[in-house]
Amino acid sequence: MSVDLAVDFCGFHLENPFILAPSPSTDQLDLLIKAFEAGWAGAVLKTVTVDSSIVSRVFPLVMRVEHVMGFMGIQNIDLVSEHSVEEIEQHVRFLKKRFPNKAVIPSIIATNKDDWQMLAERMVEAGADLLECSISFPHGAEWGLCSPIQEPGGTEEITRWVKEVTGKVPVVIKLSAQDSDIIATATAAERSGAEGVCALNTLKSITGVNLDTLIPYPNVAGLSTYGGLSGPALKPIALRCTAEIAQKLNLDIAGSGGITTWQDGAEFLLLGASSLQLCTAVLRFGVGIIRELSTGLQGWMEEKGFQNLKDVIGRSLPYLVGHSQLPRGIQLVSQIQPAACDGCGTCYTVCRTGGHAAIHWRDGLPQVMVSQCTGCGLCQAMCPQQAIFLARLMGERAVLTG
Incomplete structure (x- = not known):
């Protein structure tokens, strides 16, 4: 039996559901080329802002999160792309010319209506297939780029601003793991015209504390700060958010958070995601992981008798009920x-x-x-x-x- 991994996400036809999430991997043109050639269906470019020079990077940017049971994920204190808006535009144009069937998805962040709309217009003009809006960061809010907590009112306003200038290009709103009511925020995004959401962003965290120096990780010249947790530790939260949104709203969902194997991806699809964004797994194992992801998912679908992803997406949602209904x-x-x-x-x-x-x-x-x-x-x-x-x-x- 032939299995089709193709899927439509916010109106764009993907050859498979696997997309690179915004990260250092998607901030380098040569790596994006290698990833597309390897078989990734698309990529969300690392988030760009109006003036990337306002954020001064510190090192180390990343710390491993580990426990007695092994690797749990990474905490990063990285922020936006160091590339200028002009450079990101060039990347989009180049990628669309060379890979017309791949989804090229710029990620933008701004502080006011004019900047949100300017970035959106420029990315659309450059040839973006979709546009992802990163409204909140779990860390670094003091730089003035975003709110540390995403909430419905601000999300609805920003989504409307962006939708006013994007025309037919679909808009995806990235949701926060720290949102106290993610359904209310997703509803606000849907109400203001967004075609999809990404569930979800990294979670504000502390990796741990060095018991010799007493300094929390990562140690940046004797000081530390809060960061964003990604990787396997985030998966149960991301699955919950994906399922809740899929049960209650009519939005396309990009599942993101802890997807490492094809089995993880299948779980997100079964709970309502129609595309899958990976970051930590790609950093750990390289872009070549796409072969295992695709063949594994395809083999499982054949075994279960699923002919295409329409047979898979949301298949497990009817089994989720309220506690009183168990x-x-x-x-x-x-x-x-x-x-x-x-x-x-x-x-x-x-x-x-x-x-x-x-x-x-x-x-x-x-x-x-x-x-x-x-x-x-x-x-x-x-x-x-x-x-x-x-x-x-x-x-x-x-x-x-x-």
Whole structure:
């Protein structure tokens, strides 16, 4: 069966749903050329403002965020592109001439109506296929480029300003992970004419603190600051925002935040995204990751019998309901697979600190006492070997629930 990965996003036909998110990777023309040749369907250029010289960069720009379980993401204190508006215009023109079927998406940010409209007009004139508006940054607001918190009123006003001058070029509003009511803000964007939203921007964060110097990371000549968290740690929040918007609004959604594998991308599509923006994964593994993303997604779709992305997008939304609508009265119990268990004892500990003391030791391995187990799932969630599954109790027999 032939599987079609093509999709329409805000009226633009993408050969596949994978787009480069604004980052250092999209601020270099040679890397953009390499990415398009590798198979990426489009790119959002690193955000440009009227006068990039007003922001003085500091180094290091990026810190790794890690925990005992491994890589969680990166925190960056980078801001806008160092390129001038004229240089970004040149990039857009060059890319559209060489790659007419790729989506070239400038990202803009400004402080007032005149500047928002000037940037929008110039990018449209240069040949932009879509325009992304970055209304808030999680860090660096003191430079006067943006509000640290995105809210509906400002979003609606800025979207209207931009839509007044973009003509038929679709406008995508990038949403903030710190928004207290992301649906209200997305609704404001839709009301003022935006064709799509990007869910979502990085999350204001602190990487950690050096316990020897006592200085938070990153250390910039003895001082530090807040940054924007991206990568796998952001994925659950981004998935939630994508699903909520898809359930309540009629906007095209660019899923963004923690997409590393084709499986991540499939999850965003199933929850309503129609394009996928990647940043941290590209920085880690290079633009060549597109081959694995595309072939993996295609293979899964073939296995599931999906012919195109229309069969996938939003497919999982009907399963999301309010907490009060969840089924009650179903008895689950934990089942431990001896072949996968290494006897680490994590399940035993968690069952006694947060469960119902249903796990006991027998012959050096944990055993579940079915009569004491409530099926809370703590042991399954904490098991490092993924040796535990939950089964539905049918009489005295446990049946795997999936």
